[in-house]
Amino acid sequence: MNVVVCVKQIPDPAAPPSLDSGTNNLSRTGKLILDDSDAYGVEMGLQLADSAGGGEVTLVSMAPNGETSGLRTGLAMGAAKAILVSDDTLAGTDALGTAKVLAAAIKRAEPDLILAATESSDGYTGTTPVQVAEILGLPSVTFAKKVEVTGESVKVERQTESGYDEVECPLPALVTVTAGVVEPRYPSFKGIMAAKSKPVETLTVADLGLDAGQVGAAGSRQEITDVSAADARQAGEIVVDEGDGADRIVQFLEQLKVL
Amino acid sequence: MAIDKIWVLAEVADGKPITASLELISHARSLAETVEAVAWGEDTAAVAGTLGEYGATVVHDVGDLSGALPGAPVAAALAAAVEAGGGPDAILFPATYDGRDIAGRLSAKLDRPVLTNVVGLSADDGGLSTQHAIFGGQQNVTAHFTGEGPGLFVIRAKSFPAEPSGGGAAEVSALEAPDTGATNAARIVARHVEERTGPKLDEADVVVSGGRGLGQADQYALIEELATLLKGAPGASRAIVDAGWVPYSHQVGQTGKTVKPTVYLACGISGATQHLVGMKNSKNIVAINKDQDAPIFTVADLGIVGDVHKVVPKLIETLKARG
Numbered sequence A: 001m002n003v004v005v006c007v008k009q010i011p012d013p014a015a016p017p018s019l020d021s022g023t024n025n026l027s028r029t030g031k032l033i034l035d036d037s038d039a040y041g042v043e044m045g046l047q048l049a050d051s052a053g054g055g056e057v058t059l060v061s062m063a064p065n066g067e068t069s070g071l072r073t074g075l076a077m078g079a080a081k082a083i084l085v086s087d088d089t090l091a092g093t094d095a096l097g098t099a100k101v102l103a104a105a106i107k108r109a110e111p112d113l114i115l116a117a118t119e120s121s122d123g124y125t126g127t128t129p130v131q132v133a134e135i136l137g138l139p140s141v142t143f144a145k146k147v148e149v150t151g152e153s154v155k156v157e158r159q160t161e162s163g164y165d166e167v168e169c170p171l172p173a174l175v176t177v178t179a180g181v182v183e184p185r186y187p188s189f190k191g192i193m194a195a196k197s198k199p200v201e202t203l204t205v206a207d208l209g210l211d212a213g214q215v216g217a218a219g220s221r222q223e224i225t226d227v228s229a230a231d232a233r234q235a236g237e238i239v240v241d242e243g244d245g246a247d248r249i250v251q252f253l254e255q256l257k258v259l
Numbered sequence B: 001m002a003i004d005k006i007w008v009l010a011e012v013a014d015g016k017p018i019t020a021s022l023e024l025i026s027h028a029r030s031l032a033e034t035v036e037a038v039a040w041g042e043d044t045a046a047v048a049g050t051l052g053e054y055g056a057t058v059v060h061d062v063g064d065l066s067g068a069l070p071g072a073p074v075a076a077a078l079a080a081a082v083e084a085g086g087g088p089d090a091i092l093f094p095a096t097y098d099g100r101d102i103a104g105r106l107s108a109k110l111d112r113p114v115l116t117n118v119v120g121l122s123a124d125d126g127g128l129s130t131q132h133a134i135f136g137g138q139q140n141v142t143a144h145f146t147g148e149g150p151g152l153f154v155i156r157a158k159s160f161p162a163e164p165s166g167g168g169a170a171e172v173s174a175l176e177a178p179d180t181g182a183t184n185a186a187r188i189v190a191r192h193v194e195e196r197t198g199p200k201l202d203e204a205d206v207v208v209s210g211g212r213g214l215g216q217a218d219q220y221a222l223i224e225e226l227a228t229l230l231k232g233a234p235g236a237s238r239a240i241v242d243a244g245w246v247p248y249s250h251q252v253g254q255t256g257k258t259v260k261p262t263v264y265l266a267c268g269i270s271g272a273t274q275h276l277v278g279m280k281n282s283k284n285i286v287a288i289n290k291d292q293d294a295p296i297f298t299v300a301d302l303g304i305v306g307d308v309h310k311v312v313p314k315l316i317e318t319l320k321a322r323g
């Protein structure tokens, strides 16, 4: 079974985020890393390929400046190879443009199953994966908290407001996984060394046969007109508990007539 | 692009339109002359009254999906309606699982972008502008949709109040879903509902949430007990949902529920931006955290710098003593 895992490479979330002052897009300068949200997809892909008794995991990513550090992390975890789409014309691409690029790249790997995260840590539009599925003409199951492949179909426990649904879907299909579905493995030293020589195919927009007008800032059809600080909440009262913390809360609740 | 007609995706749960959809219908009335709903399911006529009461004059009914996930068929029905002409200038989707699926698929079908994580929507001479809260709600971004209509917007719950307009029942009109082929192959084979007592998390007047500061899964019982005593609902940070201490339905934040209770009590929660987005608009916030520099204190009306294992049991004891 061939599994493609979409992996986004993002700025380190530990570093404070900022907007580019010229374009108001999220700044994506500096080294990028594998989005934690996608580490679950990589782990899930590896486990599913393993239990299917063969097949391989291909990572697909779109990122600026030929960035591969996040891909290397996924390869070190055990993915066989990676496809990276990197092209200056992609700056400012929105979710739909990203989906067009990813779909074109994914097609080359002829997967039985495509995995992605329900939402990325930095963009969190959460629509890219279903857009990919629609472009590829595939069914999708989002918000999976458990995934099992049996023969020609995938069985998913899909999160709902009140619990979960059991959903069955024939392959090929796209599934998005929630955080915490599996415990992502730490790359071993051997894995890290092996990852250095695993193939990463780097493609441009032209290589994928896409029209540059569909992607990038031109394709995004929205413009940011204003960025302003939100109204800050009025500073509250912060007190150190000296054994009276609970009483303070009770008084506060009484004032609000909650008690 | 003048805004004359808006369609709102009306999701139905437990036989009623969800509140998030009613919020969107209510707000749409202030933006457009005509507001219509789109629904699916076995008995759309049963919700036409409520949809009309909030301002929808028509409900376009995709009908029963026979166990299919709504994403593909509902998006196909909407796309066909748009392509046929005379459709809406904008379509509003609640930020639910199905709402996001439908909006994403429709966006790809129509080759139009979809704006997500919207918390404000206003009409101006040039069309529609959206507000988005970023960096945990510290900054607001306003974006203007420049594309050809209809604009597609996925809007977070509780961005607008749900207010009845006193309208009569919406007229039910069938909306045909064209053949969707392979994209519509996913089927729900069983449903599991988690037992839950007390008020719903996103409707409760008091929410008591626990985070990793509780230390261990069994300590969550304190949160549940406190919530029950306050007639509220227990909530959680994602850290303890991911750790498997509590089900996902308890999660508050960007990927979880948006809550706006009278009182939000955060116990052992750091206040990461993704958590703040989901609770920062609560009327009153109380936080208990042993780290006085925890970001949660920046939004707290009352902050107790202390140990949850001391403060919470004492609080429970005091409330019990009051009876």
Ligand SMILES: Cc1cc2nc3c(=O)[nH]c(=O)nc-3n(C[C@H](O)[C@H](O)[C@H](O)COP(=O)(O)OP(=O)(O)OC[C@H]3O[C@@H](n4cnc5c(N)ncnc54)[C@H](O)[C@@H]3O)c2cc1C
Pocket: A037, A119, A120, A121, A122, A124, B210, B211, B212, B213, B214, B215, B236, B237, B238, B239, B240, B251, B252, B253, B254, B255, B256, B257, B267, B268, B269, B270, B271, B272, B273, B274, B275, B278, B288, B289, B290, B291, B294, B306, B307, B308, B309
């Ligand atoms: C894409 C994305 C989406 C996300 N969505 C969400 C979301 O929807 N909701 C959400 O909550 N998070 C979300 N997160 C995760 C978020 O970034 C944080 O990791 C999470 O909120 C942290 O949970 P926490 O506060 O329980 O844990 P921590 O950040 O570990 O905080 C624990 C806190 O407990 C305090 N503490 C420890 N011991 C005690 C004690 N004995 N008494 C009192 N205080 C104590 C500590 O000082 C600390 O402040 C998301 C992250 C990403 C990347």
Ligand SMILES: Nc1ncnc2c1ncn2[C@@H]1O[C@H](COP(=O)(O)O)[C@@H](O)[C@H]1O
Pocket: A006, A007, A008, A009, A035, A037, A038, A060, A061, A062, A063, A095, A098, A102, A115, A116, A117, A118, A119, A120, A121, A123, A124, A125, A126, A127, A128, A129
């Ligand atoms: N540039 C990208 N490269 C690879 N995968 C992506 C990219 N953008 C989004 N994805 C995938 O789609 C998921 C949802 O992203 P988003 O729509 O940004 O919330 C991510 O978690 C990834 O799995």
